[in-house]
Amino acid sequence: xxxxxxxxxxxxxxxxxxxxxxxxxxxxxxxxxxxxxxxxxxxxxxxxxxxxxxxxxxxxxxxxxxxxxxxxxxxxxxxxxxxxxxxxxxxxxxxxxxxxxxxxxxxxxxxxxxxxxxxxxxxxxxxxxxxxxxxxxxxxxxxxxxxxxxxxxxxxxxxxxxxxxxxxxxxxxxxxxxxxxxxxxxxxxxxxxxxxxxxxxxxxxxxxxxxxxxxxxxxxxxxxxxxxxxxxxxxxxxxxxxxxxxxxxxxxxxxxxxxxxxxxxxxxxxxxxxxxxxxxxxxxxxxxxxxxxxxxxxxxxxxxxxxxxxxxxxxxxxxxxxxxxxxxxxxxxxxxxxxxxxxxxxxxxxxxxxxxxxxxxxxxxxxxxxxxxxxxxxxxxxxxxxxxxxxxxx
Amino acid sequence: xxxxxxxxxxxxxxxxxxxxxxxxxxxxxxxxxxxxxxxxxxxxxxxxxxxxxxxxxxxxxxxxxxxxxxxxxxxxxxxxxxxxxxxxxxxxxxxxxxxxxxxxxxxxxxxxxxxxxxxxxxxxxxxxxxxxxxxxxxxxxxxxxxxxxxxxxxxxxxxxxxxxxxxxxxxxxxxxxxxxxxxxxxxxxxxxxxxxxxxxxxxxxxxxxxxxxxxxxxxxxxxxxxxxxxxxxxxxxxxxxxxxxxxxxxxxxxxxxxxxxxxxxxxxxxxxxxxxxxxxxxxxxxxxxxxxxxxxxxxxxxxxxxxxxxxxxxxxxxxxxxxxxxxxxxxxxxxxxxxxxxxxxxxxxxxxxxxxxxxxxxxxxxxxxxxxxxxxxxxxxxxxxxxxxxxxxx
Numbered sequence: 170x171x172x173x174x175x176x177x178x179x180x181x182x183x184x185x186x187x188x189x190x191x192x193x194x195x196x197x198x199x200x201x202x203x204x205x206x207x208x209x210x211x212x213x214x215x216x217x218x219x220x221x222x223x224x225x226x227x228x229x230x231x232x233x234x235x236x237x238x239x240x241x242x243x244x245x246x247x248x249x250x251x252x253x254x255x256x257x258x259x260x261x262x263x264x265x266x267x268x269x270x271x272x273x274x275x276x277x278x279x280x281x282x283x284x285x286x287x288x289x290x291x292x293x294x295x296x297x298x299x300x301x302x303x304x305x306x307x308x309x310x311x312x313x314x315x316x317x318x319x320x321x322x323x324x325x326x327x328x329x330x331x332x333x334x335x336x337x338x339x340x341x342x343x344x345x346x347x348x349x350x351x352x353x354x355x356x357x358x359x360x361x362x363x364x365x366x367x368x369x370x371x372x373x374x375x376x377x378x379x380x381x382x383x384x385x386x387x388x389x390x391x392x393x394x395x396x397x398x399x400x401x402x403x404x405x406x407x408x409x410x411x412x413x414x415x416x417x418x419x420x421x422x423x424x425x426x427x428x429x430x431x432x433x434x435x436x437x438x439x440x441x442x443x444x445x446x447x448x449x450x451x452x453x454x455x456x457x458x459x460x461x462x463x464x465x466x467x468x469x470x471x472x473x474x475x476x477x478x479x480x481x482x483x484x485x486x487x488x489x490x491x492x493x494x495x496x497x498x499x500x501x502x503x504x505x506x507x508x509x510x511x512x513x514x515x516x517x518x519x520x521x522x523x524x525x526x527x528x529x530x531x532x533x534x535x536x537x538x539x540x541x542x543x544x545x546x547x548x549x550x551x552x553x554x555x556x557x558x559x560x561x562x563x
Numbered sequence: 564x565x566x567x568x569x570x571x572x573x574x575x576x577x578x579x580x581x582x583x584x585x586x587x588x589x590x591x592x593x594x595x596x597x598x599x600x601x602x603x604x605x606x607x608x609x610x611x612x613x614x615x616x617x618x619x620x621x622x623x624x625x626x627x628x629x630x631x632x633x634x635x636x637x638x639x640x641x642x643x644x645x646x647x648x649x650x651x652x653x654x655x656x657x658x659x660x661x662x663x664x665x666x667x668x669x670x671x672x673x674x675x676x677x678x679x680x681x682x683x684x685x686x687x688x689x690x691x692x693x694x695x696x697x698x699x700x701x702x703x704x705x706x707x708x709x710x711x712x713x714x715x716x717x718x719x720x721x722x723x724x725x726x727x728x729x730x731x732x733x734x735x736x737x738x739x740x741x742x743x744x745x746x747x748x749x750x751x752x753x754x755x756x757x758x759x760x761x762x763x764x765x766x767x768x769x770x771x772x773x774x775x776x777x778x779x780x781x782x783x784x785x786x787x788x789x790x791x792x793x794x795x796x797x798x799x800x801x802x803x804x805x806x807x808x809x810x811x812x813x814x815x816x817x818x819x820x821x822x823x824x825x826x827x828x829x830x831x832x833x834x835x836x837x838x839x840x841x842x843x844x845x846x847x848x849x850x851x852x853x854x855x856x857x858x859x860x861x862x863x864x865x866x867x868x869x870x871x872x873x874x875x876x877x878x879x880x881x882x883x884x885x886x887x888x889x890x891x892x893x894x895x896x897x898x899x900x901x902x903x904x905x906x907x908x909x910x911x912x913x914x915x916x917x918x919x920x921x922x923x924x925x926x927x928x929x930x931x932x933x934x935x936x937x938x939x940x941x942x943x944x945x946x947x948x949x950x951x952x953x954x955x956x957x
Contacts (some may be wrong), residue, residue: 183891183951184912201595204618205909207894224598226617458905458928473902480874480928497577500601508867511852515599518578534852534874557577 184209187469188242189221190233191252194517194527195446196221198454199250202462206470213242220517236260243269248469250423251445254282255326272469273444274421281419281444284351285324291439294418296411298439299430300354307347314339318355321345356438362398362429363449364412367464369474370422375464376409377457377477380449380485382428393545394485395538396452400431407437415442424465426450448487452532455513456483481534484541486548488529490522496556498522505551506531509544521556528554578603581863582636583615584627585646588911588921589840590615592848593644596856600864607636614911630654637663642863644817645839648676649720666863667838668815675813675838678745679718685833688812690805692833693824694748701741708733712749715739750832756792756823757843758806761858763868764816769858770803771851771871773823774843774879787939788879789932790846794825801831809836818859820844842881846926849907850877875928878935880942882923884916890950892916899945900925903938915950922948 184207189196192214200221203210210225213233222228231238233253239260243249248270249261261275273281280290291298302313310321317339323332323346334344335355345352361384365377381398382391398405412427419425419442426447428440450461459467459475467475490498497520506514516529531552533544578601583590586608594615597604604619609626616622625632627647633654637643642664643655655669667675674680685692696707704715711733717726717740728738729749739746755778759771775792776785792799806821813819813836820841822834844855853861853869861869884892891914900908910923925946927938 183893197598200618201598204591204595204912205907207892207910207912210617223604223620224594224618467901473898475901476904498601499577504867507861507869510870513599516601518598518601 185247185470186211186245187248187250188213188246189225189250189252190239190242190256192216192219192221192228193252194220194515194519194529195252197224197517198451198515199446199462199465200224202460202466205463206466206472208466208470211242211246213238218520220519233257240264248272250465250469251278254278254444258282270469272421272465273419273423273425277419277421277423277444281442283324284322284441285349287441288351288353290418291415294414296415296418296439297437299356302352304345304350304352307342307345310336310342310345310352313352314342316352316354317341320353320355322351322353324349324351356430357433358430359433359435360398360400360431361440362400362408362431363394363447364408364427364429365424365447365450365453365461365477366412366416366427367424367461367468367474367477368416368422369468370471372417373474374413374416375459375474375477376412377450377453377461378479379405379408379429380452382449391487392549393542394449394452395541396456396479396483396485399538401435404431404435404437411437411439415439419444422468424450424461424468448527448530449485451515451530452483452485453477453479454515455532456481456534482536482538482541484533484535484545486531486533486545487527488516488531488548488552488554490524490526490528490554492524494555494558495523496521496558498528499555499557501553501555502551506548509533509547511535512544512548522554579641579864580605580639581642581644582607582640583619583644583646584633584636584650586610586613586615586622587646588614588909588913588923589646591618591911592845592909593840593856593859594618596854596860599857600860600866602860602864605636605640607632612914614913627651634658642666644859644863645672648672648838652676664863666815666859667813667817667819671813671815671817671838675836677718678716678835679743681835682745682747684812685809688808690809690812690833691831693750696746698739698744698746701736701739704730704736704739704746707746708736710746710748711735714747714749716745716747718743718745750824751827752824753827753829754792754794754825755834756794756802756825757788757841758802758821758823759818759841759844759847759855759871760806760810760821761818761855761862761868761871762810762816763862764865766811767868768807768810769853769868769871770806771844771847771855772873773799773802774846776822776843785881786943787936788843788846789935790850790873790877790879793932795829798825798829798831805831805833809833813838816862818855818862842921842924843879845909845924846877846879847871847873848909849926850875850928876930876932876935878927878929878939880925880927880939881921882910882925882942882946882948884918884920884922884948886918888949888952889917890915890952892922893949893951895947895949896945900942903927903941905929906938906942916948 186209188211197220212225239257243264250272361382367375378397381395385392426443453460511534513532580603582605591614606619633651637658644666755776761769772791775789779786820837847854905928907926
């Protein structure tokens with residue numbers, strides 16, 4: 170007799186048990202990579218239809234920001250990693266004190282998830298980063314009139330461009346945040362670079378080739394990313410050295426994306442650091458020997474680090490929900506994309522699309538930069554993510 | 564409140580629903596690849612702790628050889644594929660008549676899963692293959708004394724070397740099978756090659772570079788596999804042409820491994836065909852643009868075919884359970900393997916090891932054949948899969 174069965178892995182055996190806080194696309198790709206290793210996987214997430222839910226051994230419904238949810242989820246596990254910084258750090262600290270390995274350590278998470286502490290960390294450790302002032306409330310901005318133009322960033326709660334406001338001059342001060350924030354001197358940006366670094370429990374590191382993030386100057390949106398970045402060798406060395414220092418000073422094993430500005434003078438400044446697998450590393454699945462996801466499993470399972478080198482040059486395009494459409498996702502143009510030679514599609518299986526929501530990405534492999542850029546631009550035109558519901562007005 | 568939840572994807576939405584008969588390593592790797600596409604995945608398998616169980620949206624416990632189990636599993640689906648040929652073809656035929664797409668079609672499965680029909684198919688379609696005779700019972704072998712040396716193969720039920728018996732001469736006839744079988748003229752083998760071919764619903768095909776299977780002459784076991792095979796260009800062309808003919812004559816979309824002998828005269832003969840993803844194609848995950856698993860999803864979801872070309876040369880080593888050990892699997896030497904540059908480990912997460920059981924594979928990437936062979940041999944020495952239980956006598 171056939172039974173529909175969702176099996177409790179009651180007899181877990183001797184495989185290590187690793188949990189992920191959050192069940193989005195980063196968790197999904199981590200779990201795709203996990204299936205190469207003997208590991209039992211766990212996900213904590215509110216939405217049981219999230220991209221990672223069906224790819225783990227055990228899915229727990231719960232709030233990653235809630236102490237009890239995180240603590241109860243974690244206390245059965247050998248290790249935990251995160252998809253997003255806004256998790257309950259107190260629960261992770263308690264779990265760590267009880268022997269659960271956390272990647273990254275809660276001490277590093279505390280620094281990074283608060284933009285004020287993050288900037289102070291750079292300053293204290295002589296890590297080059299744009300000059301900054303701290304504001305507790307909007308009125309504080311008036312004191313820093315001479316410091317403008319600058320970028321006002323909420324200390325916490327910002328994500329993917331939210332909680333960031335450019336203040337060109339006094340006339341913009343009313344746009345600033347009335348909560349603890351950091352005011353960063355505006356950088357005259359030449360290029361934006363992401364440097365992914367892996368560091369294991371023994372302090373050994375692996376550096377991926379730096380990635381160039383190319384923005385659309387009109388929409389002020391990430392257009393596509395190129396790996397490796399086209400930058401002078403000397404700049405690469407500087408970026409690598411600074412990224413290594415950031416990671417070593419954070420004193421935790423894990424995987425990190427250190428984001429940089431290169432300014433018009435060729436100076437290199439840290440913008441911010443993500444203490445986890447990152448959007449700017451998705452190409453490593455196809456383009457590098459050991460992907461960022463494979464690398465994090467190696468670190469968490471105590472295996473030797475993999476080879477971060479690239480096999481071929483690559484570009485990444487984010488596939489985001491079209492403006493004007495919300496509701497159950499509908500994909501137009503998949504065939505056009507998959508017809509292109511050496512283009513790899515990753516759709517995250519999110520049921521609902523929203524304007525600007527990251528619904529997937531495409532990776533392009535080619536030794537020719539012109540081919541990468543041409544295909545990146547074609548993909549952005551051809552793949553449209555809309556909804557089955559009629560178009561809403563915007 | 565946190566709840567432990569194994570979610571029924573009740574609202575399946577508009578994603579196609581594809582099921583896999585069997586939940587072993589082939590299903591596992593298919594599901595790793597499926598997570599790149601918008602598809603709802605289903606697995607039917609008796610063992611709820613099988614390698615693929617936790618990676619699908621819905622796992623059904625049942626017998627893939629049982630009509631009712633397969634039919635009930637399949638009637639909710641848009642498409643079905645197989646991990647193994649020994650499935651209930653009658654149920655698949657009924658499902659096909661009701662509109663479910665089967666990869667490969669049951670008509671092709673009927674030919675391939677019966678070695679007598681398979682040999683007759685080659686003969687009728689002028690596909691070069693070793694001469695053969697049909698035997699219904701062991702006694703029939705006496706009539707074919709002049710035909711020896713030959714290989715006696717059970718018409719059905721053989722798998723991974725079981726159901727195959729070399730008969731050098733009359734003295735070996737008692738070793739033959741007393742059930743319907745095929746007696747194949749012994750081939751003086753120079754090399755064994757696997758040619759993986761993809762064919763979609765529109766009849767378009769994609770050919771992977773042929774793979775060379777290197778056997779240990781003493782153990783008569785597969786030692787490692789090399790991609791691409793080292794064979795003359797003319798032989799490659801001949802293999803490609805014959806493999807294309809096999810697949811076109813089977814008249815079904817799907818992915819196929821056509822296995823060949825090259826004899827001492829350089830002649831090319833089809834050994835047998837597997838109508839599914841195959842052990843000889845596992846390197847395509849890392850070494851080729853579109854892996855065999857990605858390719859099958861493209862075919863099942865009606866997308867354009869991917870690029871089968873290799874990016875780099877590769878070797879595959881199967882990781883099998885050590886002699887003398889049964890029970891919960893224990894891995895020795897993982898670190899030694901993962902320390903080697905550009906070696907990719909795939910452990911299938913099987914709870915129990917047995918002597919000779921396929922527990923995983925390793926893929927090696929390198930432009931140098933000597934490096935591939937050296938690492939393949941090192942991996943076989945260094946990775947040992949034993950059990951936690953004391954060694955049993957063998």
